[in-house]
Amino acid sequence: MSATAIEHVGAHAVQHGDLPFIRKYIFSTDHKVIGIQFLIMSLGFLLVGGLLALTMRWQIAWPGRAIPGGGILPETMAPGGIMLPEFYNSLVTMHGTFMIFFAIMPLLVGVFANYLIPLQIGAPDMAFPRLNMASFWTAVPAALLMIASFFVEGGAAAAGWTSYPPLSAVAEFSGVSTGQELWCLSLIILGFSSLMGAVNYITTVINMRAPGMTWFRLPLPVWALFITAILVLLAVPILTGALILLYFDQVLGTGFYLPERGGQPLLWQHLFWFFGHPEVYILILPPMGMVSEILANGARKPVFGYHAMVIAICAIAFLGWIVWGHHMFQSGMNPMLGSTFMVTTMIIAVPSAIKTFNWLATLWKGDIHFTVPVAHALAFVGMFVIGGLSGVFMASTPVDIYIHDTYFIVAHIHYVLFGGSLFAIFGAIAYWFPKMFGRMMNDRLGWIHFWLTFVFYNLTFFPMHQLGLGGMMRRLYDPTQYPHLEPLQPLNRFVTVNALLLGAAQLLFVANFLWSMFRGRKAVANPWRANSLEWSAPSPPPHGNFTVTPIVYRGPYEYSAPGAEEDYLPQDRPPAGQPAPAPELVPAQ
Amino acid sequence: MNWSLPENVSTFGAQIDSIYYLILGITAVIFFAVEALLIYFIIRYRHKEGRKAAYIQGSTRLEVLWTAIPLLILVLLAFQSRSVWVAVKDPARIPPDALELRVAAKQFEWNVTYPGPDGRLGTADDFTRRSQLRIPVDRPVRITLTAEDVIHSFFLPEFRVKQDAVPGMEIPVWFQATRTGEFVLGCAELCGLGHYRMRGTVTVQTAEEFDAWQREQSTQAGAAAAN
Numbered sequence: 005m006s007a008t009a010i011e012h013v014g015a016h017a018v019q020h021g022d023l024p025f026i027r028k029y030i031f032s033t034d035h036k037v038i039g040i041q042f043l044i045m046s047l048g049f050l051l052v053g054g055l056l057a058l059t060m061r062w063q064i065a066w067p068g069r070a071i072p073g074g075g076i077l078p079e080t081m082a083p084g085g086i087m088l089p090e091f092y093n094s095l096v097t098m099h100g101t102f103m104i105f106f107a108i109m110p111l112l113v114g115v116f117a118n119y120l121i122p123l124q125i126g127a128p129d130m131a132f133p134r135l136n137m138a139s140f141w142t143a144v145p146a147a148l149l150m151i152a153s154f155f156v157e158g159g160a161a162a163a164g165w166t167s168y169p170p171l172s173a174v175a176e177f178s179g180v181s182t183g184q185e186l187w188c189l190s191l192i193i194l195g196f197s198s199l200m201g202a203v204n205y206i207t208t209v210i211n212m213r214a215p216g217m218t219w220f221r222l223p224l225p226v227w228a229l230f231i232t233a234i235l236v237l238l239a240v241p242i243l244t245g246a247l248i249l250l251y252f253d254q255v256l257g258t259g260f261y262l263p264e265r266g267g268q269p270l271l272w273q274h275l276f277w278f279f280g281h282p283e284v285y286i287l288i289l290p291p292m293g294m295v296s297e298i299l300a301n302g303a304r305k306p307v308f309g310y311h312a313m314v315i316a317i318c319a320i321a322f323l324g325w326i327v328w329g330h331h332m333f334q335s336g337m338n339p340m341l342g343s344t345f346m347v348t349t350m351i352i353a354v355p356s357a358i359k360t361f362n363w364l365a366t367l368w369k370g371d372i373h374f375t376v377p378v379a380h381a382l383a384f385v386g387m388f389v390i391g392g393l394s395g396v397f398m399a400s401t402p403v404d405i406y407i408h409d410t411y412f413i414v415a416h417i418h419y420v421l422f423g424g425s426l427f428a429i430f431g432a433i434a435y436w437f438p439k440m441f442g443r444m445m446n447d448r449l450g451w452i453h454f455w456l457t458f459v460f461y462n463l464t465f466f467p468m469h470q471l472g473l474g475g476m477m478r479r480l481y482d483p484t485q486y487p488h489l490e491p492l493q494p495l496n497r498f499v500t501v502n503a504l505l506l507g508a509a510q511l512l513f514v515a516n517f518l519w520s521m522f523r524g525r526k527a528v529a530n531p532w533r534a535n536s537l538e539w540s541a542p543s544p545p546p547h548g549n550f551t552v553t554p555i556v557y558r559g560p561y562e563y564s565a566p567g568a569e570e571d572y573l574p575q576d577r578p579p580a581g582q583p584a585p586a587p588e589l590v591p592a593q
Numbered sequence: 594m595n596w597s598l599p600e601n602v603s604t605f606g607a608q609i610d611s612i613y614y615l616i617l618g619i620t621a622v623i624f625f626a627v628e629a630l631l632i633y634f635i636i637r638y639r640h641k642e643g644r645k646a647a648y649i650q651g652s653t654r655l656e657v658l659w660t661a662i663p664l665l666i667l668v669l670l671a672f673q674s675r676s677v678w679v680a681v682k683d684p685a686r687i688p689p690d691a692l693e694l695r696v697a698a699k700q701f702e703w704n705v706t707y708p709g710p711d712g713r714l715g716t717a718d719d720f721t722r723r724s725q726l727r728i729p730v731d732r733p734v735r736i737t738l739t740a741e742d743v744i745h746s747f748f749l750p751e752f753r754v755k756q757d758a759v760p761g762m763e764i765p766v767w768f769q770a771t772r773t774g775e776f777v778l779g780c781a782e783l784c785g786l787g788h789y790r791m792r793g794t795v796t797v798q799t800a801e802e803f804d805a806w807q808r809e810q811s812t813q814a815g816a817a818a819a820n
Contacts, residue, residue, distance in 0.1 A: 089786040096783070164783045170760055171743040177700065177785055263761025269744055270759065303638070309651035334746065336759045339682035343675050350667035357663040358656065360627065365655065367634040369647035374639065382635060389627050393620040400616060400670060401678040402609045405755050406598065409746055409781035473598060475750035477781045481789040488599070488750060488777045564646040571645065 033133035042114030053102035065500035067482040093162035100165025112290040123538035126214025131207040139200035146194035153186035161187035169261035195244035205233035216556030223560040228293025239282040246275035277328035291428030302378035303370030306561040316355035376450035380431025387423025412472025438527030449516040456509035463502035606753035691733035698745035698758040701787035709811040724793030729803035746782035
C-alpha cells in the first residue's frame, strides 16, 4: 500500500478538476468515465449482437421466407429479404464474437472492473490512469474494424466465433477472405486493450487499497475482478499468439494450421481453448462477485462463508486452466486424454456448487428486500444452477458424443452467459446506476423489464435443450434439410417467437437507461444502505472519488450485526466510542 | 417436456444412454431441491416490518459437507463414464472382425469407400459412393475417417456416434448396428456455406443383402473402369 501513489494521483486529479469537455468525457483518465464509456459501447454491441441472433432465429424458424424489413439488406446478404447461407454463417460468427468479446467481456472487465475497483478499495483512481485511457481507445478501433468487416467484399467472417482452421484460414473454403482477416486483426488489437486493463486492475488492487483495507476485507466483486484480471493477463496473450499465426496463414501463406503445408488444425483448437476456457470464467467470476454483493445487501445479512467464496473463486481460476480439452472430446484428440479432461471438468463443478450453496445460505434467515437488482441476482442463482447442471452432461465424455455440437450446447452456454452473466450485469447496472449517474433507475420499468426478460428468456433457451436432445446440430442454416429435424420445427418456431419477444423487452431497458440517466429520481450517496466504500463517496463521485481517504475498520458484509443501531455498518465508520480521525491526520488528497 | 433420447440402434448406444439417464436423474433431484429451497427462502425470509436478519458469518461444517458430497458424486460419474468412453473410442477396443470402410469428408459430401466382395480395402474391387453409408446389421463396422478440405463432424444420431473428420488425420470410428433400416448421417461441425445440406443416409441391411449389393456395385464399378 503506497500512500505516495495516492497523494500523487489525488493531486493530479484535483489539479485537473475543471477539464475541457474533450478531456473530461472523451479522452478522460478518470476510471469512472472510462467505465461508462465501456458501458455505452458494450451495451451498443449487446443490442446489435441480439439483433443478429434474432435475424438468425427468423431463418431457422421459417427457412427461406423473407425477413420482415430484410429488403434493406444488400443482394450479397439477403436478396429480396431472403437470407443467403453465407450471410447466415456470418450472423452465427458475428453474434458470438460481438457477445463474447465486445459485449459481455467489456461489460465485466471494462465497465465494472474499471468502475468498482478504485471505489471499493478506497482509491482515487487506477494506478495507471493514462494506460486506462489507452485501454479504452485501443478497444475502439478493434470495434470499428469488426463492424467494418460486414461491409467489405465477401462479407464478415463466417467460420464461427471459434474460427476453426482450415475453414477460417483458407478463403476458398469459407468464401470470405477480407472479413476473416479483419476478424483476426480486430481481436489482436482488442487483446492489447484487455492486457492494458488487466495490468492496471492487478496493480491497483495490490498497491492502492485504503488504510485498513486488508485482503480479507475486500468486497467480493473486487476479489472476483482481481482474479479475473490475472486470468485475462495470462489467457489473452495465448489467443493473440494463436490469432497472429492464423493471420499469417491467411495472408502470408504460412501453414501453422494447414496439413498440406505441414501444419495441424488441432493446434488452433488447443491454443484457442487454452485461452477459451479461462475466458469462460472471465465471463462468470465477476458476475458471481457482484451477485454476492447484491444478495448480502438485499438480505441484510453477511455473505455466508466469505472465505469459502474467496477460495472457490481462486479454485475456479486455477482449475480453469486444466479443463480446455473438454471442448475437444470429439475433435480427434487422443481419447485417453479425453478421460483426464473429464475428471478435471467434473471437479471444477465443485467450487461452483460451493458458491451456489453459499448464496442460498446467505438468503437463509435473511430479511430480503425485493429491489430490481436483488431480483436479477436471485434470477442469476436460479439460472446459473441450470447452466451448471447441464454442464455435467457434456462433461461426461460418452454423453458428450451425442450432445456435442448440438443445441444442447447452445442451451448450456446461454444459461451460463445470459441466465448467468447477463442477469448479473442487469442487476449490477441497476445497483450501481445511482452511483454512476447520480440518479435512480425507474423502478416500475425495471420490474417490467425484469419479468418479461425472465419469462421470455426461459421460453427461448430452455426448449433448446430439447432441440439438442432431438439431434439438432448447431449452426444449421436450414434444419428442414434433415428428416429427423422436421418434427422439431414447431419447437424451433416457438423458440423464435419467444426470442423476438425477449428482444423486444430489451427496448424497455434501453428506454429506462436513457430516461433515468437524465430524468431519474436524484440518488442519495447510499441508496441501498450498503457497507462498501463507494457508498461513502457522493453520487456520482467527483474526479478523485473521495474527499478524504477512507479508513477501513471492518469487512464489507457487516449487515444486521448485533449491537449496531442500524442493519448495516459501513466499512469506514469508526467503531463506537472511537472518534473519527481528524481530517488533517488522513493522507491529504 | 420430453427428456428421452431418440431411438438407439447401436450396441454401445444403450450404455451411453444409461449414463445420460443417470445424470438426468441426479441433476433433476439437485435442480428441484436447489430451486425449491431458493423459492422457499425467497418467500419465507422476505422483508417484513420489524424483521431482523440473523447475523451468521458461515459454517465450516456445512462448507466441508457441500464440498465433499458434490465432489464424490462427480468423481463417481467420471469413473462411470470413463469405462463407456473407452469402450467406444479406444482404437484398441475395436472388434477385430469389423467390416473396414473409408469415409472421406469434403465440402459438402461424405465419400464412402467399400472394400467390395474381397472384403479388403485398397484392392481393385473397391468402389466409392457419395453420401450413402450402407452397412450390414449385427456386424461391427470400422471406418477410417478423413477430411479433404476443412473439419467436418461425422454424426450418426441414432447410433450415438460423433467424430470430427480432420484434414491430415486418419481417425478410426466403429459401431455396430442392432437393426435394419434407414438412418441419418449429418455434419455437426460448421464447414462452410453448404454445411446445412451436408447430409447422407445410413442404410442398415441384413448381411446377405449387403453382400449382394456389394457384389453388384463392384461389378458395375469394374465394368465402368473397363470401359
